[in-house]
Amino acid sequence: xxxxxxxxxxxxxxxxxxxxxxxxxxxxxxxxxxxxxxxxxxxxxxxxxxxxxxxxxxxxxxxxxxxxxxxxxxxxxxxxxxxxxxxxxxxxxxxxxxxxxxxxxxxxxxxxxxxxxxxxxxxxxxxxxxxxxxxxxxxxxxxxxxxxxxxxxxxxxxxxxxxxxxxxxxxxxxxxxxxxxxxxxxxxxxxxxxxxxxxxxxxxxxxxxxxxxxxxxxxxxxxxxxxxxxxxxxxxxxxxxxxxxxxxxxxxxxxxxxxxxxxxxxxxxxxxxxxxxxxxxxxxxxxxxxxxxxxxxxxxxxxxxxxxxxxxxxxxxxxxxxxxxxxxxxxxxxxxxxxxxxxxxxxxxxxxxxxxxxxxxxxxxxxxxxxxxxxxxxxxxxxxxxxxxxxxxxxxxxxxxxxxxxxxxxxxxxxxxxxxxxxxxxxxxxxxxxxxxxxxxxxxxxxxxxxxxxxxxxxxxxxxxxxxxxxxxxxxxxxxxxxxxxxxxxxxxxxxxxxxxxxxxxxxxxxxxxxxxxxxxxxxxxxxxxxxxxxxxxxxxxxxxxxxxxxxxxxxxxxxxxxxxxxxxxxxxxxxxxxxxxxxxxxxxxxxxxxxxxxxxxxxxxxxxxxxxxxxxxxxxxxxxxxxxxxxxxxxxxxxxxxxxxxxxxxxxxxxxxxxxxxxxxxxxxxxxxxxxxxxxxxxxxxxxxxxxxxxxxxxxxxxxxxxxxxxxxxxxxxxxxxxxxxxxxxxxxxxxxxxxxxxx
Amino acid sequence: xxxxxxxxxxxxxxxxxxxxxxxxxxxxxxxxxxxxxxxxxxxxxxxxxxxxxxxxxxxxxxxxxxxxxxxxxxxxxxxxxxxxxxxxxxxxxxxxxxxxxxxxxxxxxxxxxxxxxxxxxxxxxxxxxxxxxxxxxxxxxxxxxxxxxxxxx
Numbered sequence: 001x002x003x004x005x006x007x008x009x010x011x012x013x014x015x016x017x018x019x020x021x022x023x024x025x026x027x028x029x030x031x032x033x034x035x036x037x038x039x040x041x042x043x044x045x046x047x048x049x050x051x052x053x054x055x056x057x058x059x060x061x062x063x064x065x066x067x068x069x070x071x072x073x074x075x076x077x078x079x080x081x082x083x084x085x086x087x088x089x090x091x092x093x094x095x096x097x098x099x100x101x102x103x104x105x106x107x108x109x110x111x112x113x114x115x116x117x118x119x120x121x122x123x124x125x126x127x128x129x130x131x132x133x134x135x136x137x138x139x140x141x142x143x144x145x146x147x148x149x150x151x152x153x154x155x156x157x158x159x160x161x162x163x164x165x166x167x168x169x170x171x172x173x174x175x176x177x178x179x180x181x182x183x184x185x186x187x188x189x190x191x192x193x194x195x196x197x198x199x200x201x202x203x204x205x206x207x208x209x210x211x212x213x214x215x216x217x218x219x220x221x222x223x224x225x226x227x228x229x230x231x232x233x234x235x236x237x238x239x240x241x242x243x244x245x246x247x248x249x250x251x252x253x254x255x256x257x258x259x260x261x262x263x264x265x266x267x268x269x270x271x272x273x274x275x276x277x278x279x280x281x282x283x284x285x286x287x288x289x290x291x292x293x294x295x296x297x298x299x300x301x302x303x304x305x306x307x308x309x310x311x312x313x314x315x316x317x318x319x320x321x322x323x324x325x326x327x328x329x330x331x332x333x334x335x336x337x338x339x340x341x342x343x344x345x346x347x348x349x350x351x352x353x354x355x356x357x358x359x360x361x362x363x364x365x366x367x368x369x370x371x372x373x374x375x376x377x378x379x380x381x382x383x384x385x386x387x388x389x390x391x392x393x394x395x396x397x398x399x400x401x402x403x404x405x406x407x408x409x410x411x412x413x414x415x416x417x418x419x420x421x422x423x424x425x426x427x428x429x430x431x432x433x434x435x436x437x438x439x440x441x442x443x444x445x446x447x448x449x450x451x452x453x454x455x456x457x458x459x460x461x462x463x464x465x466x467x468x469x470x471x472x473x474x475x476x477x478x479x480x481x482x483x484x485x486x487x488x489x490x491x492x493x494x495x496x497x498x499x500x501x502x503x504x505x506x507x508x509x510x511x512x513x514x515x516x517x518x519x520x521x522x523x524x525x526x527x528x529x530x531x532x533x534x535x536x537x538x539x540x541x542x543x544x545x546x547x548x549x550x551x552x553x554x555x556x557x558x559x560x561x562x563x564x565x566x567x568x569x570x571x572x573x574x575x576x577x578x579x580x581x582x583x584x585x586x587x588x589x590x591x592x593x594x595x596x597x598x599x600x601x602x603x604x605x606x607x608x609x610x611x612x613x614x615x616x617x618x619x620x621x622x623x624x625x626x627x628x629x630x631x632x633x634x635x636x637x638x639x640x641x642x643x644x645x646x647x648x649x650x651x652x653x654x655x656x657x658x659x660x661x662x663x664x665x666x667x668x669x670x671x672x673x674x675x676x677x678x679x680x681x682x683x684x685x686x687x688x689x690x691x692x693x694x695x696x697x698x699x700x701x702x703x704x705x706x707x708x709x710x711x712x713x714x715x716x717x718x719x720x721x722x723x724x725x726x727x728x729x730x731x732x733x734x735x736x737x738x739x740x741x742x743x744x745x
Numbered sequence: 746x747x748x749x750x751x752x753x754x755x756x757x758x759x760x761x762x763x764x765x766x767x768x769x770x771x772x773x774x775x776x777x778x779x780x781x782x783x784x785x786x787x788x789x790x791x792x793x794x795x796x797x798x799x800x801x802x803x804x805x806x807x808x809x810x811x812x813x814x815x816x817x818x819x820x821x822x823x824x825x826x827x828x829x830x831x832x833x834x835x836x837x838x839x840x841x842x843x844x845x846x847x848x849x850x851x852x853x854x855x856x857x858x859x860x861x862x863x864x865x866x867x868x869x870x871x872x873x874x875x876x877x878x879x880x881x882x883x884x885x886x887x888x889x890x891x892x893x894x895x896x897x898x
Contacts, residue, residue: 070842072838072840231837234842235834237823238839238845240817241817241824244776247780250774299759299767299772300770300780301759301764370877371843372844372875372876373843374781405861420841421779422841422844422878454781517879536822647837651837654879654882656818658881659879671875680784680786681782686875689867689868689884690869
C-alpha cells in the first residue's frame with residue numbers, strides 16, 4: 001500500500017531524468033551498501049554479519065525489518081534467513097530491529113515503474129533499474145505495496161548464506177579443517193567426523209572476520225522451509241492471549257492519555273472548556289495538541305471519560321461539508337482540465353464508438369481502514385532523546401516527525417516497532433504518533449500511552465479514495481470491439497504526500513490501477529485517468545487504486561461481454577494476451593467447474609484484476625433466497641511466482657476475499673457537517689462469520705517474478721460478486737456498497 | 746474493589762462504573778482481553794462471568810464483583826492450552842490475532858453449552874465477534890476441531 005506509491009512516484013521522476021542522462025548517481029553511490037545498524041551497539045565477542053543476522057555467545061538474532069501487521073511478516077522474513085543459515089524453528093530470536101537505511105525497500109521502486117508488468121521493453125527495464133537505484137539512495141524503509149516477500153526473497157537468503165559461510169570460515173580457523181569440508185545443520189557447523197560446533201560458540205571468532213561475500217544460495221530442491229507448511233512464530237502467543245501488541249505495553253510510571261481533535265479532519269479547535277474534565281477522578285492534566293485537546297490520567301478509562309467531558313468548539317472542515325458536493329466534484333472532473341494521463345490507447349476508440357454504444361457509470365465510496373487494534377502509541381521524552389513504542393509501516397519517517405515535534409536530533413529518537421493488530425494501510429499515517437509526541441513533550445520524563453477511542457479512530461481515519469468511472473463500449477460479431485474507460489478520482493497518493501509536506505508532480509498510477517493493466521486484446525481500448533482536486537483527505541487502503549479501478553473495469557467489461565452474447569469466462573480467456581493471466585483464468589474455471597448448471601435461484605460471476613503485478617481471478621457463486629442474496633462460495637486462483645508459506649498464503653487469500661466482499665456489501669464513509677457519519681462498527685460492519693462464504697484457493701507458481709499476496713485478491717472480489725448478482729437477478733450493481741440496491745442474508 | 750479473576754482475588758483501583766475491560770487491562774495487566782469498539786459490536790473483549798461469555802466493555806466492575814471472572818489467560822496457556830486454544834494453534838487461525846482472544850472465549854462458551862455445534866450454530870454463536878482480517882473460514886474449522894477434541898474424538 002502506498003505511501004509506497006507516493007515515494008515511488010517521486011522516485012520515478014528522478015529515475016526518468018536519470019535515464020535521460022540528466023542525473024548521475026555514480027555507480028559507487030548505488031553499489032555502496034548502507035551502513036549496518038547492528039554494528040552500533042555490538043559488544044565484544046558478538047558478530048553482526050550484515051543488517052539481518054547477529055550472533056552472540058548465547059543467542060542467534062534475526063532482524064526482520066518489515067513490520068508485522070498481522071500478515072506474518074516476521075515469520076516469513078525469518079524463514080528466508082533460516083533457510084540458508086540452517087536454523088531450526090525455535091533456535092533463534094526475532095527482532096524488529098531499529099529503523100535504518102539498510103532496510104530500504106528494494107522492491108517498491110521497480111514495482112511502481114509505470115509500465116505493464118508484462119512489458120519487458122528496453123524503456124520498461126531501464127526505468128525499473130533506475131527506480132531501484134533511486135529507491136536505494138532515498139532508502140525508505142516501508143512495509144506496504146505487498147512487497148515484503150519480493151523485497152526479502154533474495155536479500156534475506158543472501159544474508160543467511162553470508163552468515164553461514166562466515167561461520168564456517170570461523171570454524172575452519174578454530175579447528176584447522178578447511179571450510180570446504182565443513183557443513184552446517186540446525187545451528188551448528190558440522191565437522192567431517194560428525195562433531196558439531198554451535199554457532200553461538202563461533203560468534204567471537206566470526207566477529208574477527210570480514211563477512212564472506214558471494215555465498216552460493218541453495219537450489220529450490222534443497223529447501224527445507226520455503227514452500228513447506230510452517231507454524232508462524234506468533235501463532236502460539238496469539239492463540240493464548242499472550243502476545244503483547246503496542247496497545248498492551250506498560251512501563252513503570254506510565255500515564256494514560258486520550259485525545260479529541262476536530263472531527264472535521266484537519267479543521268481547527270477554536271476554543272475549549274476543560275473545567276469539568278479537570279475535576280474528574282484520576283485526571284492529571286489537560287493539554288492542547290494540534291487541532292484538539294488531550295487528557296492525561298491514571299487509567300485509559302478515566303482519560304476517555306474526561307476527554308469526552310471537554311466542551312469543544314470546532315472550526316469548519318477544509319473540504320465540502322456534505323457528501324453530495326464530494327460526488328459532484330468527482331463527477332465534474334471528467335474534463336480535459338483534470339485529465340491526468342491516458343494510460344492506454346490502442347486502435348481508434350473514437351471511430352469504433354461512432355455507432356451504437358453501451359454506456360455505464362460506476363461509483364466507489366470512501367472506505368475506512370479500521371483494523372481492530374485502535375490507534376495507540378507510547379512516547380517517552382527524556383533529556384537524552386525520545387523513545388516511541390508503536391507499530392508503524394514507515395518507522396523512519398515517524399522518527400523524523402517526532403524529532404521535529406520534540407525539537408531533538410533524529411539520531412536521538414528511537415522507534416521500537418511493535419506487533420500490530422491489523423493495518424490495511426492505516427499505519428502508514430502518523431496521527432497517533434504525532435499526538436502522542438505532542439502530549440509527551442508536555443510530560444517530560446514520563447512514558448505516556450495514548451489510546452484512541454474507536455470513535456476518535458474512525459473520525460481521524462484517512463479513507464480510501466472516492467472514485468467514479470464512465471465507460472463506453474461497442475460490440476460486434478459476438479466480440480468486444482471497443483472499450484473506453486474513464487476514471488475520475490481524488491489522488492490518495494497526493495493526499496498522503498501533502499501530509500508529509502511534499503508535492504508529487506506527474507500522473508498518479510493508482511487512479512487507473514487495476515484497469516489499465518487488463519491483459520486483454522480489445523481492438524480499440526483506452527483507459528484515461530482524471531484527477532479530482534482534493535476533497536476529504538484520503539490514504540492507501542488495502543490494494544489502493546485497484547480496489548476501485550478493478551471494480552470499474554471488470555464490471556464494465558462484463559457488461560460488454562454480456563452484450564456481445566459471449567460467455568463471461570470464455571470471453572475473458574479468449575481475449576487474454578498473456579500466458580500467466582490466462583492460466584489463472586483457466587484455473588478458476590476448472591476449480592469452479594464453470595459452465596455447470598447451478599440450478600434455479602443461483603448465479604455465478606467471474607472477475608479478473610491484476611494488482612501489484614499479481615494476476616488474480618475469482619468466481620463468486622450466489623443464491624437468491626426470499627429476495628435476499630447469499631454469497632455461497634468463492635473460488636480464487638492467483639499466481640505469485642513462488643509461494644513461501646502455503647498455509648499463510650491460503651489464509652491471506654481468504655482474508656483478502658472477505659475484506660473485498662465485506663466492504664463491497666455494506667461499507668462506506670459519508671460526510672455530513674464535515675464529519676464522517678460512521679464512527680463505530682455498527683455503522684461500518686464489514687463481513688461477519690454468518691455471511692462468510694466458503695472460499696477455495698489455488699496458488700499457481702508459473703510467473704517469473706516472486707510477488708506478494710496481501711493485497712492482490714482484494715480487487716477482484718467486488719466485481720466478481722456484482723457480476724454474480726447480475727447473473728442471478730439480471731440487476732447490474734454499479735455502485736458500492738451493494739446493500740443500497742439489494743438485500744443480503 | 747476486589748475481583749475474582751482466574752481463580753485469584755485481585756484488588757483494582759477503579760470507580761464502580763468502570764468497564765471490567767479497563768480494570769483487567771490497566772489495573773491487572775491482563776492484556777489478552779482487548780479493547781476494540783467499546784460498544785459491544787466487536788467481541789474482542791469477551792470474558793466469562795460465572796461461566797457465561799460477556800462483553801467486558803459493557804460489564805462494570807460493580808457487576809463483576811463477587812463473580813468468577815475468566816479471561817483468555819485463565820482459559821489456558823502455552824504449556825497447557827484449552828482445547829479451543831489448541832485448535833486455534835493447530836489450524837493457525839490468527840492473522841493479526843487481535844480479535845482472537847475474544848473469538849476463543851466465545852467459542853469456549855459455545856462448546857460448554859453445545860458440545861457438537863452445526864455450522865449454523867457456530868455462525869449464530871460467533872456472530873458478534875468481528876474479525877477484520879477475515880479469518881472466519883478457519884474459525885469455523887477450529888471450532889469444529891476443538892469440539893472434536895473436547896468430545897475426545
